[in-house]
Amino acid sequence: MALTSLSKGRVVALAGGVGGAKLAHGLAQILPPDRLTIIVNTGDDFEHLGLTICPDIDTVLYNLAEVNNPRFGWGRADETFHVLDEARRLGHDAWFLLGDKDIALHLLRRSMLDAGMTLTQVTLELARRLGVRHPVLPMSDHPVRTIIRTPEGELPFQEYFVRRRTEPVMLGMRLAGLAQARPSRQVRAALDAADVVILCPSNPFVSIGPILALPGVRERIATKPALAVSPIIQGQALKGPAAKMMEEQGLEVSALGVARYYAGLIEGFVLDQKDAILAEGVRALGMTPLVTDTIMRDKTQRVRLAQEILRFADGLPGR
Numbered sequence: 188m189a190l191t192s193l194s195k196g197r198v199v200a201l202a203g204g205v206g207g208a209k210l211a212h213g214l215a216q217i218l219p220p221d222r223l224t225i226i227v228n229t230g231d232d233f234e235h236l237g238l239t240i241c242p243d244i245d246t247v248l249y250n251l252a253e254v255n256n257p258r259f260g261w262g263r264a265d266e267t268f269h270v271l272d273e274a275r276r277l278g279h280d281a282w283f284l285l286g287d288k289d290i291a292l293h294l295l296r297r298s299m300l301d302a303g304m305t306l307t308q309v310t311l312e313l314a315r316r317l318g319v320r321h322p323v324l325p326m327s328d329h330p331v332r333t334i335i336r337t338p339e340g341e342l343p344f345q346e347y348f349v350r351r352r353t354e355p356v357m358l359g360m361r362l363a364g365l366a367q368a369r370p371s372r373q374v375r376a377a378l379d380a381a382d383v384v385i386l387c388p389s390n391p392f393v394s395i396g397p398i399l400a401l402p403g404v405r406e407r408i409a410t411k412p413a414l415a416v417s418p419i420i421q422g423q424a425l426k427g428p429a430a431k432m433m434e435e436q437g438l439e440v441s442a443l444g445v446a447r448y449y450a451g452l453i454e455g456f457v458l459d460q461k462d463a464i465l466a467e468g469v470r471a472l473g474m475t476p477l478v479t480d481t482i483m484r485d486k487t488q489r490v491r492l493a494q495e496i497l498r499f500a501d502g503l504p505g506r
């Protein structure tokens with residue numbers, strides 16, 4: 188039964204941006220690079236000013252490299268905005284913010300993609316240059332783009348999320364490009380080799396959902412011990428629209444609602460101590476609950492939570 192993920196098992200973490208990046212960073216302090224792979228959502232990606240922007244990949248990379256901006260949750264620490272300021276002066280409607288250091292990385296990504304490298308190759312190369320030793324894998328090399336359906340029509344994800352500040356009601360979503368997309372070879376290999384899969388505390392719909400939607404991903408996870416960490420605490424998201432989306436989708440806005448959303452896929456569910464009362468409901472779904480402090484305010488708390496989750500994973504029933 189015991190996987191001893193702390194001592195020798197292989198862990199795959201599925202992540203979106205901020206919530207996923209924090210836990211991935213904690214896990215990376217404990218597990219060596221050959222025992223932790225992070226698979227990242229690319230549904231938020233888009234083309235802008237000639238650049239391919241991968242918000243979730245970059246948030247994960249910047250966090251693992253410890254050069255992230257802790258205040259914004261995106262972009263680099265010690266950042267300046269000279270390029271964007273000048274673009275504004277030249278008439279650019281700068282609704283999407285990119286700092287100067289961030290732009291440097293995007294220029295390199297652009298040139299590597301133009302040279303024919305896959306997004307996976309580009310991401311691994313950028314990780315190497317940032318000093319990130321753990322494999323960070325885009326979920327797919329095929330473009331998959333999240334589109335939010337709203338009363339005013341369909342909005343590409345970043346238009347909904349950044350330009351419109353998630354104000355429109357979300358009626359539903361679709362993943363453009365999904366029919367042509369497959370998880371990359373590296374993603375399939377990592378999932379096949381995994382002893383445990385961790386769904387990080389990321390937005391279930393727009394961060395974890397697109398990864399799970401790729402053909403073969405759910406099936407692979409279903410053969411492994413898997414657990415999720417709730418991004419919802421006391422009925423609220425710490426950041427972003429997860430709670431609003433759950434409400435608009437008619438789901439119960441709570442950690443239990445998140446557990447129900449993942450029912451059938453995972454055996455373990457980590458919920459915050461403030462939601463301890465929901466643990467019995469989690470058990471009733473056939474999952475083992477772990478109740479703990481899931482708020483990661485600093486590096487110490489990220490590592491502590493990661494450690495606790497790995498210990499919990501060791502006790503989960505195998506499949």
Ligand code: GDP
Pocket residue numbers: 202203204205206207208209243246260388389390391394416417418419420423424425426427429430481482483484
């Ligand atoms: P995004 O792509 O940057 O929006 O990031 P994610 O989808 O990865 O993360 C957004 C979710 O992370 C939100 O629902 C937050 O509630 C959750 N989140 C952020 N920080 C924490 C944390 O410290 N603990 C937990 N449990 N959830 C968090």
Ligand code: CA
Pocket residue numbers: 203204231242243394
């Ligand atoms: Ca995101």
